[in-house]
Amino acid sequence: MKGKAKHRYFSAIALALLCFLLAIAIPSPPLALAIAHYPSDEIPGTQNVTFPALPNPSSAENTQPSSPNNSNPLFGAIDFHVHSAPDIINRSIDDFELAQMAANAGMKAIVLKNHVTTTADRAVLASKIVPNIEIFGGIVLNQPVGGINPDAVEAMTKLGGDRAKIVWLPTTDADYHLKVFDKPGPGIKIAENGTLSPQTEGLLKLIAEKHLILETGHISPTEVMLVIDKARQLGIENIVVTHAMADVPGLSLDQMRHCAEMGAILELAFVNELMGENAVAAGHDKWHRVSVAEMAQAIRAIGAQHFILSTDLGRPGDPLPAEGYKRFLEKLLAAGISPREIQIMKRENPARLLGIKS
Numbered sequence: 001m002k003g004k005a006k007h008r009y010f011s012a013i014a015l016a017l018l019c020f021l022l023a024i025a026i027p028s029p030p031l032a033l034a035i036a037h038y039p040s041d042e043i044p045g046t047q048n049v050t051f052p053a054l055p056n057p058s059s060a061e062n063t064q065p066s067s068p069n070n071s072n073p074l075f076g077a078i079d080f081h082v083h084s085a086p087d088i089i090n091r092s093i094d095d096f097e098l099a100q101m102a103a104n105a106g107m108k109a110i111v112l113k114n115h116v117t118t119t120a121d122r123a124v125l126a127s128k129i130v131p132n133i134e135i136f137g138g139i140v141l142n143q144p145v146g147g148i149n150p151d152a153v154e155a156m157t158k159l160g161g162d163r164a165k166i167v168w169l170p171t172t173d174a175d176y177h178l179k180v181f182d183k184p185g186p187g188i189k190i191a192e193n194g195t196l197s198p199q200t201e202g203l204l205k206l207i208a209e210k211h212l213i214l215e216t217g218h219i220s221p222t223e224v225m226l227v228i229d230k231a232r233q234l235g236i237e238n239i240v241v242t243h244a245m246a247d248v249p250g251l252s253l254d255q256m257r258h259c260a261e262m263g264a265i266l267e268l269a270f271v272n273e274l275m276g277e278n279a280v281a282a283g284h285d286k287w288h289r290v291s292v293a294e295m296a297q298a299i300r301a302i303g304a305q306h307f308i309l310s311t312d313l314g315r316p317g318d319p320l321p322a323e324g325y326k327r328f329l330e331k332l333l334a335a336g337i338s339p340r341e342i343q344i345m346k347r348e349n350p351a352r353l354l355g356i357k358s
């Protein structure tokens with residue numbers, strides 16, 4: 001090595017050593033603080049996402065989770081279905097920002113959902129970054145993970161550990177979803193001629209064995225009934241009918257009641273109130289609006305003990321999830337649902353499903 005090169009070589013080593021010593025000597029800033037200052041264009045995979053102004057965790061207002069008094073409707077609430085970046089479609093906030101905002105709002109837990117990849121591992125990472133909130137994930141069995149694929153579920157549970165909670169049957173790749181939205185098929189079928197496929201049955205056995213929560217996804221009403229019936233026979237304790245009143249699965253009141261009688265919990269998602277011809281978020285004009293007043297009717301008819309609440313929010317144009325959740329609760333109250341019924345649906349039922357204290 002010649003003189004100059006040698007000098008540069010040793011300078012580089014000295015600099016690296018100095019950086020290392022500084023890194024171990026200086027305590028790192030709180031990670032929550034670090035993520036709040038993440039410039040949006042430096043977050044990989046989210047270049048198209050518009051980031052809203054984040055609450056500043058260093059201000060007194062935001063350092064403490066909201067107090068457990070009645071003035072904060074979100075205290076202890078659980079959002080069982082919410083979307084964040086990175087994703088293959090635009091999302092208004094990323095996993096860390098979503099978790100931070102929910103924690104700041106005093107919420108108890110969130111469940112990350114993504115239609116193309118597992119979120120259990122992301123929940124592990126987000127849990128390390130954002131304290132004071134429980135973060136869970138799962139896997140949606142769409143084409144990118146091989147459809148009804150037990151190997152993907154196995155891997156998800158190993159990646160996520162105690163953060164891995166939910167298996168959703170196919171959603172946007174479900175055969176029924178493609179038919180309802182007039183898209184070319186065929187999509188993923190879980191049953192043929194009124195009988196569940198052997199693959200689906202094998203999957204249900206695995207879900208039972210691993211004590212995971214089964215969510216029905218975007219399958220047809222008939223398939224929802226078939227799958228709940230078989231899941232109960234196989235010993236799956238926790239079953240959720242994904243946004244039961246949305247176009248997919250689009251259950252009638254009687255069908256919802258039947259699911260509840262079989263022991264399934266019915267999910268109501270605030271995003272459905274924002275859908276329909278006046279929808280702001282891209283693509284949501286293709287869905288029918290389900291008003292909170294209609295959801296309230298279903299709660300009154302079937303009983304709050306059979307429901308959970310979620311937002312299913314995350315698209316630019318829609319309110320941010322915590323804000324949407326708050327509006328959802330206000331509208332349910334205005335529609336005559338009692339604070340006690342809301343407590344059951346926003347907090348007690350979802351906590352029981354997730355195996356956490358409410």
Ligand SMILES: [Zn+2]
Pocket residue numbers: 081082083113312
């Ligand atoms: Zn969703």
